[in-house]
Amino acid sequence: MTTILIKGLGLIGSSLAQAIRQAEPAVTVVGVDTDQASLSYAEQRGIVDQTAPALAEVAGQADVIILATPVSVICADLAQLAALPLKAGVLVTDVGSTKQAVMRAAKPLQSKGVAFIGGHPMAGSHKSGVTAGKPDLFENAFYFLIPGLTADSAVTSLQKLLRATRVKWLTVTATQHDRIVGQLSHLPHVVAAALVNQTQAALADSPLGLRLAAGGFKSITRIASSDPTMWTAILRTNGELVTHRLQAYIDELTRVKRAIAVGDTANLKDFFDRAKLTRDQLGPEQLGSLPNFYDLFLNVPDRVGALADVTHRLAAAQISLVNIHILEIREDIDGVLQLTFGNAAAQAQAARVLETAGYQIVRRN
Numbered sequence: 001m002t003t004i005l006i007k008g009l010g011l012i013g014s015s016l017a018q019a020i021r022q023a024e025p026a027v028t029v030v031g032v033d034t035d036q037a038s039l040s041y042a043e044q045r046g047i048v049d050q051t052a053p054a055l056a057e058v059a060g061q062a063d064v065i066i067l068a069t070p071v072s073v074i075c076a077d078l079a080q081l082a083a084l085p086l087k088a089g090v091l092v093t094d095v096g097s098t099k100q101a102v103m104r105a106a107k108p109l110q111s112k113g114v115a116f117i118g119g120h121p122m123a124g125s126h127k128s129g130v131t132a133g134k135p136d137l138f139e140n141a142f143y144f145l146i147p148g149l150t151a152d153s154a155v156t157s158l159q160k161l162l163r164a165t166r167v168k169w170l171t172v173t174a175t176q177h178d179r180i181v182g183q184l185s186h187l188p189h190v191v192a193a194a195l196v197n198q199t200q201a202a203l204a205d206s207p208l209g210l211r212l213a214a215g216g217f218k219s220i221t222r223i224a225s226s227d228p229t230m231w232t233a234i235l236r237t238n239g240e241l242v243t244h245r246l247q248a249y250i251d252e253l254t255r256v257k258r259a260i261a262v263g264d265t266a267n268l269k270d271f272f273d274r275a276k277l278t279r280d281q282l283g284p285e286q287l288g289s290l291p292n293f294y295d296l297f298l299n300v301p302d303r304v305g306a307l308a309d310v311t312h313r314l315a316a317a318q319i320s321l322v323n324i325h326i327l328e329i330r331e332d333i334d335g336v337l338q339l340t341f342g343n344a345a346a347q348a349q350a351a352r353v354l355e356t357a358g359y360q361i362v363r364r365n
């Protein structure tokens, strides 16, 4: 019986667990997480077979170990694994968003002869946690692999285990990885967060402020809702590269700022022309997998039990919720609840159930 240990049952860990289950129903999946609620949720839904509070307790039983916590924790765990007794032939991999620091941290483990393959699925979401996980999260996305000196047979085994993800495999070096992803993922997250913070300050004295935002602001800042702990760890491990790319981005902004200030129409038009040309070439297939989450924004009355009533009605209709978020509760008036579903059918069914019960849907994404 093959035992797969997944440490970190959040968005990525629980999505991989579900994809592994689809392809290999006979394997035993063991989940490790510091968050007891995530472990219970995963066990109750059959995402994992067993749970354990700490890596050291179960590492020795595993045939495959997948590290899916923030990068800082992955690095610490790799050091810990090097000091633990492991099964002969164990395969260790990770999903962290930076790879040079991870590959460095894996050296003592590799020196012991353990097969380690750095990994990074280039798909995800601004949603985090076990409830957001789904087996098809990675479909059509690129999945970077950094095998280093690990044998091809181990790479093939990992690809076979993860075949239900239906990803496109791409082998790179850790340096190549961090350069590409630093520009395409890390810099955009800094830019999005900076824009949200600057907008919040700029509109602080406007009565409706950010609530007036429409599609433009929302689409460029969606990723500012991502997990702060995860992003702090990413920037601590690809900081040098991101600092350089941030300077190049500031230079680009400075050039356009100058063109706006002096009313240089030709330069401004060229600025937008070049961006449009490049962006238009990214069809949906080149964009990799876009996270498909479906939101309903619901007015809920300010009374005890309103939230429970909504979740009860959805559960009675057997509609699975990915996430629930209270956006605002104002005393004596309605609050707004954001309900997230994994597919359009669940969203539509939930809207019917809730509207029939008298709830007002204020927006759907």
Ligand SMILES: NC(=O)c1ccc[n+]([C@@H]2O[C@H](COP(=O)([O-])OP(=O)(O)OC[C@H]3O[C@@H](n4cnc5c(N)ncnc54)[C@H](O)[C@@H]3O)[C@@H](O)[C@H]2O)c1
Residues within 6 Å of the ligand: 007, 008, 009, 010, 011, 012, 013, 032, 033, 034, 035, 038, 068, 069, 070, 071, 073, 074, 095, 096, 097, 098, 120, 121, 122, 123, 124, 125, 126, 127, 128, 129, 130, 227, 230, 234
């Ligand atoms: N979110 C994305 O879009 C995305 C995409 C690709 C890769 N990644 C990488 O995948 C990893 C996981 O990201 P995620 O989005 O699944 O995050 P997440 O916040 O959804 O999940 C992380 C999980 O790790 C657990 N955890 C944190 N510290 C722990 C510790 N010390 N011991 C045990 N468990 C711990 C948390 O409780 C949580 O369940 C990160 O390294 C991230 O960089 C994220």
Ligand SMILES: O=C(O)C(=O)C[C@]1(C(=O)O)C=C[C@@H](O)C=C1
Residues within 6 Å of the ligand: 096, 097, 121, 122, 123, 124, 125, 126, 127, 184, 185, 186, 223, 226, 291
């Ligand atoms: O789609 C999103 O919300 C993401 O942020 C996913 C995203 C990214 O594209 O930057 C985030 C971090 C990962 O390491 C890989 C993918």
